[in-house]
Amino acid sequence: MPELRRGPIRNQWVIIAPDRAKRPSDYDARAAEPDEQEPIHCPFCSGNETMTPPEIARTNGSDGRWQVRVVPNKFPALQDYAELSRDGVEGGFDRMNGEGAHEVVIETPDHNRELPDLPAEQVKRVIDMYIARLSGLMQNPRLRHIVLFKNHGKEAGASLLHPHSQIIAVPIVPRDVRDVLRIAKEYYKRRERCLFCDVMLGEMRNGERIIDETDGYAAWAPYDSRFPFEVLISPQAHCCDFTQLTEEQRWGLARTLKRTLQRLRNLLGDIPYNLILQTSPNPTEQPGKPEHWKTLQYDYHWRIEILPRLTRVAGFEWGTGSYVNPIPPERAAEYLREAPVSDLD
Amino acid sequence: MPELRRGPIRNQWVIIAPDRAKRPSDYDARAAEPDEQEPIHCPFCSGNETMTPPEIARTNGSDGRWQVRVVPNKFPALQDYAELSRDGVEGGFDRMNGEGAHEVVIETPDHNRELPDLPAEQVKRVIDMYIARLSGLMQNPRLRHIVLFKNHGKEAGASLLHPHSQIIAVPIVPRDVRDVLRIAKEYYKRRERCLFCDVMLGEMRNGERIIDETDGYAAWAPYDSRFPFEVLISPQAHCCDFTQLTEEQRWGLARTLKRTLQRLRNLLGDIPYNLILQTSPNPTEQPGKPEHWKTLQYDYHWRIEILPRLTRVAGFEWGTGSYVNPIPPERAAEYLREAPVSDLD
Numbered sequence: 001m002p003e004l005r006r007g008p009i010r011n012q013w014v015i016i017a018p019d020r021a022k023r024p025s026d027y028d029a030r031a032a033e034p035d036e037q038e039p040i041h042c043p044f045c046s047g048n049e050t051m052t053p054p055e056i057a058r059t060n061g062s063d064g065r066w067q068v069r070v071v072p073n074k075f076p077a078l079q080d081y082a083e084l085s086r087d088g089v090e091g092g093f094d095r096m097n098g099e100g101a102h103e104v105v106i107e108t109p110d111h112n113r114e115l116p117d118l119p120a121e122q123v124k125r126v127i128d129m130y131i132a133r134l135s136g137l138m139q140n141p142r143l144r145h146i147v148l149f150k151n152h153g154k155e156a157g158a159s160l161l162h163p164h165s166q167i168i169a170v171p172i173v174p175r176d177v178r179d180v181l182r183i184a185k186e187y188y189k190r191r192e193r194c195l196f197c198d199v200m201l202g203e204m205r206n207g208e209r210i211i212d213e214t215d216g217y218a219a220w221a222p223y224d225s226r227f228p229f230e231v232l233i234s235p236q237a238h239c240c241d242f243t244q245l246t247e248e249q250r251w252g253l254a255r256t257l258k259r260t261l262q263r264l265r266n267l268l269g270d271i272p273y274n275l276i277l278q279t280s281p282n283p284t285e286q287p288g289k290p291e292h293w294k295t296l297q298y299d300y301h302w303r304i305e306i307l308p309r310l311t312r313v314a315g316f317e318w319g320t321g322s323y324v325n326p327i328p329p330e331r332a333a334e335y336l337r338e339a340p341v342s343d344l345d
Numbered sequence: 346m347p348e349l350r351r352g353p354i355r356n357q358w359v360i361i362a363p364d365r366a367k368r369p370s371d372y373d374a375r376a377a378e379p380d381e382q383e384p385i386h387c388p389f390c391s392g393n394e395t396m397t398p399p400e401i402a403r404t405n406g407s408d409g410r411w412q413v414r415v416v417p418n419k420f421p422a423l424q425d426y427a428e429l430s431r432d433g434v435e436g437g438f439d440r441m442n443g444e445g446a447h448e449v450v451i452e453t454p455d456h457n458r459e460l461p462d463l464p465a466e467q468v469k470r471v472i473d474m475y476i477a478r479l480s481g482l483m484q485n486p487r488l489r490h491i492v493l494f495k496n497h498g499k500e501a502g503a504s505l506l507h508p509h510s511q512i513i514a515v516p517i518v519p520r521d522v523r524d525v526l527r528i529a530k531e532y533y534k535r536r537e538r539c540l541f542c543d544v545m546l547g548e549m550r551n552g553e554r555i556i557d558e559t560d561g562y563a564a565w566a567p568y569d570s571r572f573p574f575e576v577l578i579s580p581q582a583h584c585c586d587f588t589q590l591t592e593e594q595r596w597g598l599a600r601t602l603k604r605t606l607q608r609l610r611n612l613l614g615d616i617p618y619n620l621i622l623q624t625s626p627n628p629t630e631q632p633g634k635p636e637h638w639k640t641l642q643y644d645y646h647w648r649i650e651i652l653p654r655l656t657r658v659a660g661f662e663w664g665t666g667s668y669v670n671p672i673p674p675e676r677a678a679e680y681l682r683e684a685p686v687s688d689l690d
Contacts (some may be wrong), residue, residue, distance in 0.1 A: 184354075320519030
């Protein structure tokens with residue numbers, strides 16, 4: 001049974017999920033390579049629906065066949081226990097049972113078409129499904145934060161090739177999210193302006209790190225990019241909660257996302273990347289949750305991070321939390337701005 | 346010219362080192378694979394000394410040949426500029442020039458013998474060299490922190506196969522180090538005890554996560570291990586600064602390190618790992634440095650982290666700073682305790 005643990009030195013929650021464990025002999029350097037599945041053996045392909053655990057949600061097309069499908073992760077990091085139990089463990093340690101959720105969003109029935117290849121209409125359907133599942137999970141007040149992410153390519157952690165994203169809901173607000181929330185709150189308190197709006201507007205005025213600014217979004221290479229060709233996408237209209245997107249904003253995001261991923265692929269080839277949605281922690285009223293939660297709508301701003309995995313993270317980064325990036329973001333933005341974009345529909 | 350950058354959202358320093366940059370076309374998924382060098386083309390092998398930049402230090406054997414050698418990194422993340430310049434950049438950004446050092450410690454003239462294969466005497470020589478270089482770099486008061494690490498195997502970021510470690514000295518205290526320093530100071534202030542001593546003694550009393558406790562060191566699988574088979578090694582006698590080790594403590598560490606790496610290899614095979622020395626920031630008197638630096642000797646405790654790289658870090662981890670670990674540390678410790686250790690000299 002999975003559990004969450006926190007120690008007094010690092011003060012960060014770790015999910016210990018032994019259901020995913022193998023014996024030590026299963027760990028050799030090759031074990032992490034994903035299988036090069038053929039569609040016939042792929043659990044996410046159309047026709048193989050019985051190879052996944054029972055479906056959580058689906059979007060059907062006018063022909064009655066599914067277009068987007070959500071299933072539980074077969075090796076979940078966390079599960080629904082209907083109750084959250086916390087305790088202190090001798091030695092100054094904290095522990096919780098592994099209450100949470102771990103879902104997979106299958107983005108298309110087609111094994112070989114990635115987000116940048118799909119019609120904008122289909123990308124919009126994927127976004128609709130993201131919002132439906134996030135909204136659904138937020139009904140559970142024990143789930144304090146929901147992380148939506150996509151691992152593309154084996155170097156980025158993908159174990160199945162078929163295009164998919166994942167959702168992990170956790171009963172805590174993880175360290176990096178909490179740190180940014182705190183910084184944003186302090187900023188707002190002093191200035192009565194949203195930190196993220198200020199950074200985005202500064203980038204739009206300056207222009208040298210901007211990649212795209214149409215459809216109501218801005219995409220830029222952050223000043224402090226940790227990875228080569230890192231991209232941040234954020235709505236130009238202030239909004240803390242991804243699930244609050246209007247129809248028009250969803251279409252705008254579908255086009256912006258497609259365009260950005262096309263630029264990356266046309267410039268760099270089919271590179272591995274992680275895509276992460278950073279949105280407000282679950283705003284649902286929760287017992288014991290601090291009051292300042294209520295200011296999220298003013299001081300927080302959702303955004304999507306795209307982290308190409310072209311450099312290996314090694315000892316220096318693990319030991320410090322600092323990164324070495326060989327591509328200045330100004331140069332990355334210049335290359336990406338000029339990269340060709342194919343048709344947008 | 347490399348520079349350090351910090352943005353207002355993440356508030357972490359990033360090193361932008363464009364000297365290491367390639368053109369976008371050089372980045373394909375294969376680009377990160379290290380060459381399978383033959384000794385004849387290996388710049389770290391005996392006889393190829395002219396293939397490295399001019400030597401910084403060496404240890405000679407009684408036959409006059411070198412046994413350990415230190416050279417500058419050929420693609421340094423940071424360089425010595427004799428002056429640190431700081432400025433604020435419009436948009437709330439911070440910048441510094443890339444003042445620092447980036448050195449490589451060649452652990453043996455022998456291409457194919459890793460730390461666990463070397464005689465304890467040679468491991469001790471490597472430790473002596475670590476201490477000599479750290480002490481040397483600490484003379485520069487602009488270098489606030491020195492990170493010593495080893496990347497073993499390409500999955501862990503090694504680009505050369507020949508056994509070596511790296512030293513990066515930076516003009517800042519990186520985020521993760523600063524966070525742990527702050528936590529340790531708060532702990533000490535309240536209890537007048539060292540946090541790290543308390544955690545280690547708790548592990549030694551409890552025993553279920555202990556792997557080794559001889560030669561004046563303890564090695565254990567931390568309660569909140571982020572990675573499968575993660576190991577922490579710490580001196581049983583309180584000490585904040587690695588460079589203060591006595592002769593006896595250096596021998597003890599040589600044996601403990603060799604034994605621990607043998608256990609890992611005998612259990613798991615030749616797996617990729619990162620090894621990181623976490624030691625006190627540069628204690629040298631520095632203008633502008635806060636007073637509380639002076640309490641380091643009470644509230645900080647040096648240690649070595651060994652992080653096997655058997656799982657891939659992906660979107661969830663990058664988006665949160667939380668980790669999913671499939672091996673409970675109690676089980677990892679049990680396996681490692683029972684793993685065979687070969688001869689120790």
